[in-house]
Amino acid sequence: MSIELPVFYFLAAITIGAALIVVLGRNIVHCAFSLVLAFFGVAGLYVLLDAEFLAAVQVLIYVGGITILLLFAIMLTSRASGPGVRILNEQLGLSALIAGGLFFLLIYALWKGIPALAIKVPTQANVPTIGRVLMTSYVLPFEVASVLLLAALVGALILARKEKD
Amino acid sequence: MAADYAYVGLFLLVGILFVVFTIEVLSRLLRPSRPNPEKLSTYECGERPIGGSWIQFHVRYYLYALVYIVFAVETVFLFPWAVAFHRLGFFAFIEMMIFIAILLVGLAYAWKKGALEWV
Amino acid sequence: MEITLPPVDLGAITPELIVTGTALVILLVDLFLPRDRKTPLAYLSLLGLVLAFAASLPLWGRARYAFKESISLDPFSLFFSSLFLLIAALTILISTNYLEREEIHRGEYYALLLFATLGMMLLAKGMDLVVLFLGLETLSISLYTLAGFMRARLRSNESALKYLLLGAFASGFLLYGIAFLYGATGTTNLKKVAVFLGKGAPLSDPFLFIGAGLLIVGFGFKVATVPFHMWAPDVYEGAPTSVTAFMIAGTKAAAFSAFLRIFLYSLAPLKPNWSAVLWVLAVLTMTLGNVVAIAQQNIKRMLAYSSIAHAGYILVAVVAGGELGGSSILFYLLAYALMNLGAFAVVILLGQKGEENLNLPDYAGVGYRHPLPALAMAIFMFSLAGIPPTAGFMGKFYVFSAAVKAGYIGLAIIGVLNSVVSVFFYLRVTVMMYMREPRAEVGPIYTSPALAAALVIAVWGTLQLGLFPGRLLELALRSIRPLLG
Numbered sequence: 001m002s003i004e005l006p007v008f009y010f011l012a013a014i015t016i017g018a019a020l021i022v023v024l025g026r027n028i029v030h031c032a033f034s035l036v037l038a039f040f041g042v043a044g045l046y047v048l049l050d051a052e053f054l055a056a057v058q059v060l061i062y063v064g065g066i067t068i069l070l071l072f073a074i075m076l077t078s079r080a081s082g083p084g085v086r087i088l089n090e091q092l093g094l095s096a097l098i099a100g101g102l103f104f105l106l107i108y109a110l111w112k113g114i115p116a117l118a119i120k121v122p123t124q125a126n127v128p129t130i131g132r133v134l135m136t137s138y139v140l141p142f143e144v145a146s147v148l149l150l151a152a153l154v155g156a157l158i159l160a161r162k163e164k165d
Numbered sequence: 166m167a168a169d170y171a172y173v174g175l176f177l178l179v180g181i182l183f184v185v186f187t188i189e190v191l192s193r194l195l196r197p198s199r200p201n202p203e204k205l206s207t208y209e210c211g212e213r214p215i216g217g218s219w220i221q222f223h224v225r226y227y228l229y230a231l232v233y234i235v236f237a238v239e240t241v242f243l244f245p246w247a248v249a250f251h252r253l254g255f256f257a258f259i260e261m262m263i264f265i266a267i268l269l270v271g272l273a274y275a276w277k278k279g280a281l282e283w284v
Numbered sequence: 285m286e287i288t289l290p291p292v293d294l295g296a297i298t299p300e301l302i303v304t305g306t307a308l309v310i311l312l313v314d315l316f317l318p319r320d321r322k323t324p325l326a327y328l329s330l331l332g333l334v335l336a337f338a339a340s341l342p343l344w345g346r347a348r349y350a351f352k353e354s355i356s357l358d359p360f361s362l363f364f365s366s367l368f369l370l371i372a373a374l375t376i377l378i379s380t381n382y383l384e385r386e387e388i389h390r391g392e393y394y395a396l397l398l399f400a401t402l403g404m405m406l407l408a409k410g411m412d413l414v415v416l417f418l419g420l421e422t423l424s425i426s427l428y429t430l431a432g433f434m435r436a437r438l439r440s441n442e443s444a445l446k447y448l449l450l451g452a453f454a455s456g457f458l459l460y461g462i463a464f465l466y467g468a469t470g471t472t473n474l475k476k477v478a479v480f481l482g483k484g485a486p487l488s489d490p491f492l493f494i495g496a497g498l499l500i501v502g503f504g505f506k507v508a509t510v511p512f513h514m515w516a517p518d519v520y521e522g523a524p525t526s527v528t529a530f531m532i533a534g535t536k537a538a539a540f541s542a543f544l545r546i547f548l549y550s551l552a553p554l555k556p557n558w559s560a561v562l563w564v565l566a567v568l569t570m571t572l573g574n575v576v577a578i579a580q581q582n583i584k585r586m587l588a589y590s591s592i593a594h595a596g597y598i599l600v601a602v603v604a605g606g607e608l609g610g611s612s613i614l615f616y617l618l619a620y621a622l623m624n625l626g627a628f629a630v631v632i633l634l635g636q637k638g639e640e641n642l643n644l645p646d647y648a649g650v651g652y653r654h655p656l657p658a659l660a661m662a663i664f665m666f667s668l669a670g671i672p673p674t675a676g677f678m679g680k681f682y683v684f685s686a687a688v689k690a691g692y693i694g695l696a697i698i699g700v701l702n703s704v705v706s707v708f709f710y711l712r713v714t715v716m717m718y719m720r721e722p723r724a725e726v727g728p729i730y731t732s733p734a735l736a737a738a739l740v741i742a743v744w745g746t747l748q749l750g751l752f753p754g755r756l757l758e759l760a761l762r763s764i765r766p767l768l769g
Contacts, residue, residue, distance in 0.1 A: 007174070047170045057241050065234040072230050075222035109464075109490035131249025134242070135257040139292065140351045142260070144406065144418045145242065146267040147304055149235050151399040151422060153271040154311065154392055155429030156231040157280050159444065160224065256292075270308050277315040 008048055015041030024087060032070050039063045053127045228280055239268050296343070296350035296357055299336040299365060300405055306332025307398035314391025322391045326380045326734070329394040333373045333401070340365055347766060353475055354412035356766075363614055363763040364408030364541040371534045371621050372401040377738035378629045379526040385637050385730065386524065388433060397530065400426035404538035408545075413462045413472040416542050420458070420506070423538060424451050427531060431523040443522025450505065450515040458502025464495030477550040478769075487553055496551055496558055499543075500565075506539040507595045510568040520588035525635070528584060529628035532591045533621035540598060540617060547602070548610060549767045559603045563695060566603055570596030570702040578709050581644050583631055586709060587624065590668060593706060594620055600699050601683040604690040610764035612682035615757055619667070619675035619749050626742030627664040630657050633729055633739075647713060649722025654729060658717045660743050667746045669710035670703045675749035682757065 018038035025031040039062040046055035134142050207214045246253075246261050275281055294301065310325050317325070340362055347358040355361075375397060383393060399422055406419030428451060432444025466472050468491035469480045481487065501512065508516040520528045547558060573593025580586035598616055601609045634650065634657065635641050651658040667676035680703060687696040749756060 003171075044174075047173075052170070053245060056244075060241060061234070061237055065230070065237050069227070069230040069234060072222060072227045075220075076224060076227055077221070105494060109494050112490045127245050128249040128252070131245030131247075132253060134245060135249070135253050135260055137352045138354070138414065139260055140297070140354055141412075141414045141418050142242070143263060143267070144402075144415070144422060146239070146264045147399060147402065148418060148422045148425065149238055150267055150271045150311075151396065151425050151429075153232065153235045153268075154274060154396065155425055156235070157228070157275060157278055158390070158392055158429055159432050159435070160228055160231060161278065161280060267308065270311055274311055274315065 004048060008045070011041050011044040011048065014038075015045065026087065028074055029071070032067060032074060035070065036063055036067050039067065051126065053130055225283065232275055232280060235271065236268070239265075293350040296348070296355065298339040299343075299369075300402055300409075302332055302336040302339055303398050303402045303405065306335075307395045307402070310391060310398070311395045314395070317391060319389045322383070322389050323380055325391045325394045326376050329398055330373055330376055332398065333369050333376070337366060337369045340369075349411060349475075353473055354415050355406075355409040356411040356475075357409070358766040359759075359763040360545070360766055361409040361541075363759065364537065365405045367537055367618055367621065368401055368404040368408070368534060371530065371537070371625065372397060374621075374625045374629075374738050374741065375526060375530040375534070377734040377741075378529060378625065378632055381730065381732040381735045382524065382526045382632045382635075385635070386434065387637075388524070390433070393430070393433060396426040396430050400430070400530070400534070404534055404541075407538045408541040410542065410545075411474050413465065413474065413546075416546075417455075417459060417462060420539075420542070421455065423535065424455065424506075427451075427527070427535065430527045430530070431519060433524050433527065437522075439522035440524065441522075443519045446515050447519045447523075454502050454505030454512070457498050457505070461495050461498030461502055464491050464498060466495075468492040468495055474545060474550040478552070481551065481553045492554065493557065496547075496554060497561070499546060500558065500561060503539055503543045504565065507536050507543070507598075508592050509565050509595050509599065510572045510592065513569070513572070513592045516592055517585050517588040520591070521582060521584045525584065525628055525632050525640070528588075529625050532587065532628075533624045536591065536595060536598075537617045537621060540613065544602070544610065544613065545767060548605060549769070552769075555605060559605065562599050562603050563692070566596050566599035566695065567698050568596075569593065569599060570699060574702045574706045574709075577706070580709070582642050583644060583647070583713070584642055586644075587627060590706070590710070591624070593702065594668075596702070597680060597683055597699060600687050600692070600695055603695060604683075604686040604692055606686070606690060607761060607764060607768060608682070608686035608689055610767065611757060611760035612679070612686045614760035614763055615682055615749075615753070616679035618756065619679040619746070622742050622745040622749070623664045623667040623674070623676055626660060626739060626746060627668070629735060629739050629742060630661040630664070633657050633731060633735060636729075644713065644716055645723065647716040648720035649717070651718035653722055657729070657739070660739050661717065662714045663743055663746055665710040665713050667750070669707045671707070673747070673750040675746045675753075678750055678753040682753075
């Protein structure tokens with residue numbers, strides 16, 4: 001257990017550092033690549049939590065798909081890829097206040113602990129468990145997810161495709 | 166369980182360090198330094214590079230990426246089902262077939278609309 | 285090796301299956317229809333909606349759970365399912381004309397509308413936060429697309445983009461709230477949450493409060509309460525008018541159905557805490573919505589702010605709670621859907637290709653040139669303002685009297701004052717129609733049997749609920765009871 005703590009801090013530092021670059025970086029392509037690193041850090045945290053399936057999903061979908069999509073989107077826009085994008089606007093103060101408030105609220109809640117949480121942490125490989133639960137208890141959400149994906153696909157094609165007719 | 170991934174982490178670390186060490190340290194020490202414009206230009210498989218690399222891409226790449234993500238998410242659902250399949254029996258098979266059938270409608274749609282063509 | 289048979293009870297979700305099946309068929313049939321012959325799809329989707337409604341009728345008999353308690357078949361969810369089917373059907377009726385006029389020849393419109401309807405039905409039926417979230421996302425993703433359906437129009441693109449960005453943000457808050465609620469109670473099942481909190485769990489758990497708070501923020505975005513309303517006017521103005529009508533009537537009702545189930549049912553032990561927050565939100569929402577609506581010249585924008593204000597009235601009833609408050613919400617949402625869909629039907633009717641006639645001066649003299657649509661519009665405006673004998677009046681009456689009986693007299697007074705303010709901008713439309721000289725050179729209006737049918741239904745419903753509210757109120761009371769235990 002003792003090794004987990006430094007590993008956690010290492011991964012957390014990578015994630016937060018990379019996320020800060022995403023938000024504060026001036027070159028939007030660098031931001032996108034930094035996002036890859038942040039996603040990797042989160043995947044590492046999932047592994048640390050024994051959520052290996054989630055980690056794999058994180059790498060497959062977020063690192064492999066979402067960031068590629070993001071990069072294409074950046075490349076699509078003609079001038080956004082140039083350096084020097086404005087990153088702050090006049091609402092800085094207000095949003096800092098709200099984000100800071102939420103942050104301290106969350107810290108406070110974590111400080112007070114998690115009294116009620118009594119979820120058994122799985123001890124064996126969790127992929128078969130996820131498979132079983134998806135097919136039994138959560139079969140309805142599972143099928144709805146495919147409808148959701150279909151709606152997303154149709155929507156994406158409608159909005160992104162040039163009309164040929 | 167997370168301990169098993171320590172090996173993965175170790176490999177990752179060694180891999181990164183190996184590349185950084187050989188390129189940035191070892192080769193710097195061993196190689197002769199004779200730069201010329203030809204060498205300093207971007208490597209394009211021997212071709213002379215034309216223009217910058219930050220150009221406006223065609224929207225078709227974006228469409229492919231969009232379709233890819235939707236089906237990648239589907240695959241993510243397939244994986245735990247496949248792992249647990251032998252314990253779940255016929256019913257899970259039907260459930261997955263329904264799931265795939267709904268997405269096949271999406272594939273048919275994308276196909277017919279020409280989203281899969283490289284125009 | 286044990287074989288676990290999944291808890292599949294297809295009978296419980298027949299209406300949803302029919303809606304989904306129709307949407308899939310439409311998607312496939314559309315691929316083989318010529319470009320300018322998409323109207324049969326409208327009738328196909330109407331047929332699907334009617335069949336789904338018919339299939340939901342036998343379910344009223346016996347309240348039960350299905351799919352391992354992840355959905356609930358009680359009068360509450362069935363009331364809302366029927367409401368959503370009605371809203372979807374009316375939207376399709378007012379769409380055909382509009383889509384033809386604006387030359388949107390795309391069959392996906394109907395498929396997405398049905399997907400959105402499926403999402404709404406799941407929001408009403410879901411007993412599990414996972415189901416609720418998936419329902420909400422199905423609804424939202426379909427709506428993002430529908431909002432941007434007029435790709436050639438800049439406003440429509442702006443609408444879709446704003447809705448997508450802020451909607452995704454709101455979904456994030458909602459998911460975060462769900463995670464905290466799960467952390468505090470150890471379950472995503474709303475029944476188990478209710479049991480957990482009911483048997484004397486420590487209610488001072490900060491996780492619980494943060495979860496509830498984030499849920500309020502997330503749902504606040506979706507129903508457009510102040511201060512989470514910023515997106516609403518732009519999105520509602522830019523989206524195709526028929527989609528705006530659907531969003532204003534449908535999304536609000538759907539989000540409220542899930543909100544009520546979570547807050548009135550599962551988080552009932554925390555009511556003293558969240559009702560204080562909602563009290564403030566209600567006052568802000570009513571006041572800002574009504575005051576800003578006064579300044580609007582564009583009718584879609586005015587109706588957008590009016591919808592914000594109406595979310596405020598509904599929040600008043602949520603704060604009041606209990607049987608009276610709860611049933612008044614159900615009554616109000618139905619009345620609200622009818623009068624808004626009706627008003628938008630008239631807006632569509634009076635528009636023309638390329639010139640939608642959305643500004644207030646465009647309505648000058650309409651009362652003489654098109655007496656029947658003008659009369660309908662006047663009825664809807666009276667109803668929105670809450671003037672008897674209309675559905676809007678009865679709705680407001682029930683909401684405010686529930687607030688008074690629950691002891692929230694201050695809130696009721698603020699609500700009534702707001703209603704008085706709102707009379708000004710609703711009646712301005714009527715005054716414009718009947719007491720101003722008509723503008724020169726306005727072309728003829730194009731009507732269709734479908735649009736006329738939608739208008740007749742909306743007018744009939746608005747008057748019927750205003751004159752004989754008793755039966756619906758009884759149904760609403762019966763529907764809200766399972767939530768209050």
